[in-house]
Amino acid sequence: MKKLVYLLLFACSVSFASTQLNNDYNNNDPEVGDILKISTPKNLSFKHIDFPRLNFIAKRGGLPNYKSVYEELVVVKKVTDNNGDTVVTLERKDGKKFFGYLKQVTANYTQSIDTGELVKIKS
Known part of the structure; x- marks a missing residue:
């Protein structure tokens, strides 16, 4: 059960980090x-x-x-x-x-x- 919770937290943090990178890149476009x-x-x-x-x-x-x-x-x-x-x-x-x-x-x-x-x- 612990492994499942850690896997879920890791997957959520990776997906959140990738969406943040995409938003920052779009704001820097001239x-x-x-x-x-x-x-x-x-x-x-x-x-x-x-x-x-x-x-x-x-x-x-x-x-x-x-x-x-x-x-x-x-x-x-x-x-x-x-x-x-x-x-x-x-x-x-x-x-x-x-x-x-x-x-x-x-x-x-x-x-x-x-x-x-x-x-x-x-x-």
């Missing part, structure tokens, strides 16, 4: 209109947000420094699935251009959230 904040990267450059290299920014006449995008609020304009990775297209919330010439940039959503390059503000 949607069009989500507001995100670009935070400072751990290295000197961004790895998962597709900003141009500094020499291309200088050639276009912009200030070759990533500090102008730190703590900037961005809005998700498009969400696509690229070989299992979630790729989002971002625009600045204030409507200005990144570095004076880029209207939109793309980012790998899951990796940039995990590394802290992007922080979700609200839906």
Whole structure:
């Protein structure tokens, strides 16, 4: 009888844990209109947000420094699935251009959230 009770408790806890994982995953999916904040990267450059290299920014006449995008609020304009990775297209919330010439940039959503390059503000 004890074995049956333990088996029942184990089965209930496993099924409860699997439903919790599925609900958390669905809440983390990006949607069009989500507001995100670009935070400072751990290295000197961004790895998962597709900003141009500094020499291309200088050639276009912009200030070759990533500090102008730190703590900037961005809005998700498009969400696509690229070989299992979630790729989002971002625009600045204030409507200005990144570095004076880029209207939109793309980012790998899951990796940039995990590394802290992007922080979700609200839906």
